[in-house]
Amino acid sequence: MTDTRFDPAVADERWQRAWTDAGTFTADSDSPKPKSYILEMFPYPSGRIHMGHVRNYTMGDVLARYQKMRGFEVLHPMGWDAFGMPAENAAMEKGVHPGGWTRQNIAQMKAQLQRIGFALDWTREFATCDPEYYGHEQALFADLYEAGLVYRKESTVNWDPVDMTVLANEQVIDGKGWRSGAEVEKRKLNQWFLKITDFADDLLEGLGKLEDWPEKVRLMQENWIGKSQGLEFSFDLSDGGKLPVYTTRPDTIFGASFCAIAADHPIAQGLANDPEVAAFIEACKRGGTKAAEVETAEKLGYRTAITARHPFTGEPLPLFIANFVLMEYGTGAVMGVPGHDQRDFEFATKYELPILRVVATDPARAGDPFKGEAEAGDGVIVNSDFLNGMSVEAAKQEVITRAESGGWGEGRTVWRLRDWGVSRQRYWGTPIPFIHCETCGVVPVPKDQLPVTLPEDVSFDIPGNPLERHPTWKHVDCPKCGAAARRETDTLDTFVDSSWYFLRFASQPADRPFDPEEVAKWMPVQHYIGGIEHAILHLLYARFWTRALAQIGKITVQEPFAALFTQGMVTHETYSRTDPARGVPVFFSPEEVNRTSEGASLLADKAPVEVGRVIKMSKSKKNVVDPDAIIARHGADAVRWFMLSDSPPERDLPWSDAGIEGCARFVQRLWRLFSAYDAAAQGEDKALDRKTHQTIAAVASDIEALGFNKAVARIYELTGMVEKAAPSASRSAAIRALVHLAAPMMPHLAEEAWAKMGEGLIADAAWPAVDPALLVDDEVTIAIQHMGKLRDTVTAPKGASKDTLEALAMASANLQRSIDGAAIRKVIVVPDRLVNIVT
């Protein structure tokens, strides 16, 4: 072989075409092989692939290629989460159509992904904005409506009066619309909801079985679902009314010294004809909802003339309207127990209300004063009549039992999770397939009329929903009575689109969303890989949607993703200078900067720039490296190798020029080694055989555990050893093994090498078999310790007896010098490991 350099510019494209032509990665549902479904979170088509995508998809790609080599029929698809606001923003800013803009972005990004050589089944590609896709989604939505899992209700939303649209909470910044900057209003609108709360218990329960999900994500979902158990009961009010409250601490009921209701509680509203009350309610509304504001906000209350009668003592408790009580949670009213709730403590201190101790560490301390804060911890109930001496847990039960038998309250489970509002006053989304008729009410669009497609002729020159003001689109006849009716102009939250796409990848008949039997062959997804930012919303919605479809009999699987992996971000240091006039940093991109080991300077003026922290690549900090440029320069395999090296996949990966250059060098180094392959070499090299087989086994288990950085390190080790080895049959076998080990990670290089030493495509080859006999060394290094400190090492045969090892150790001069004649009290021998002498 004469090639001394591997040329990715030629090889990458050659093998990408070879895989496409052979249909290498086309998944066959009818294959008798065991199935493996590998999925990465599909991208939003923003226009460019970024390093985060490359890292995400490289990990999935290694798994997919490895699984294929292990004999699995692999489904590894790709598509586009194509609806959403950026397309409408582009339409407004550039005067382009959202559809055209999105399609163009998809074409660009697909070409980019193909240049990285991912083992994707492109025959299953789709975009959520394809009418074929969202039409099936509309059908599923209608099915869920029929099953009672979709409903409409009036709810309060964030309304941007300038853009004339509903905003998600995340789009409200300091009370203003993120685009328009206008003061956001609270509006009551009729909205579509999905009944996710029906599944709250099941979604929570299911988390316990997701053993291959990160603990962190499970906890985040658990907190989000927010199950709490307590007592709901009613106070009799002095004005003759009743006040239902909810508490998780019924055990502290004897410590209650006031009641408080939310500003938008009906009782507070009823008092609002008093101008003082009205003013207080207004003041509460003005209070910000931002985390920082909430934390520092003072507890404020308005004392009404009403009192509430304590259910056990009969004491009258003052009723306050308070700014810290939320109408959305529980009953919008609380009993205040200042001794054992920090908020109530602050409130009681300000308004000089009694602070009673009803829980103490032991009964003798029932009179202890509080030390400036509430005591929310466990203990024994005191100062509480019949509850005295009980544990907190027992007292909770006792109070609930008495309330239930007395008929004035009952045990209740309350969830933090709310039903999922899916209405968006937007154009670029799935039209909600319903028609509003004066006489028939809300009528689903008949299935044979789906999809309800988006009109093409829309304008974005003025704010608001283009569907709403389209001249003809919304005017339709009622499917039931035929009278003139109005089409729903809201579209679905794009999270709906991503809640079932993995099912459509598994099976895509034309006439139905998916085929249940086909889906059952592939689901659940074996490895789902994506960013931690989707820990709650997307992953919770997808789990819910899967359950909902199972409940209405569409599928049998309950959990969509058997294992979840959340990968770290790709980061880069930042380069900046402080603008002397405005005092703010001005950032420079890596291309504008000359980075040396000492520091960094701007290429333009040679003057230094400040090297900032290593943070996530972002346009605003200009610390972005474009994958295309890197691939053009170093080839796809070097980039893939970099993505897998060094950092554990769940942690952040700092990008560096030196790092990618090192990877490119290693690609060439491997190429030289592969080029030196000699099929005819003779002779055995037992040590190398051992190393080869140990490496094959270790790389396999590392990949299976997604420990790509460790697999990479082992490949480096074996490479080093093979390079130093003399020619032999063992060395040739090691080189062949290395091609296989490299194949999932550096597929183009591996194919190029395999073309010269093997048959067919390495992508189709089997993972090399391991000889168990070669996995164990016949010689081991034994550590010789004195008092646990290393004094010497010695080589011994594997499995040597304890006596042999002890004798070997005692013969060590270094050990004897350390012992220095002291009496030996104990000898610890760990076979094949160490000998420790205790004196």
Added chain:
RNA sequence: GCGGGCGUGGCGGAAUGGUAGACGCCGGGGACUUAAAAUCCCCUGAUCCUCGAUCGUGUGGGUUCGAGUCCCACCGCCCGCACCA
């Protein structure tokens, strides 16, 4: 405030309670070359140094023959949630 994670060389990081720093990057020295690139070899935690020794995994304790790893307390950084009764 609540919940979670992480602290190991100049850097990214290895290490079933058993030789800390595998592997990579950076750096230093050398070989080859007219020269450079490429490649190859050696060194590279700190201190004292001749063998070798001492110290060393955020800090302080503890368990153990032996602790980066287990336990307790603390410090720092990062992430998520947050007036959820």
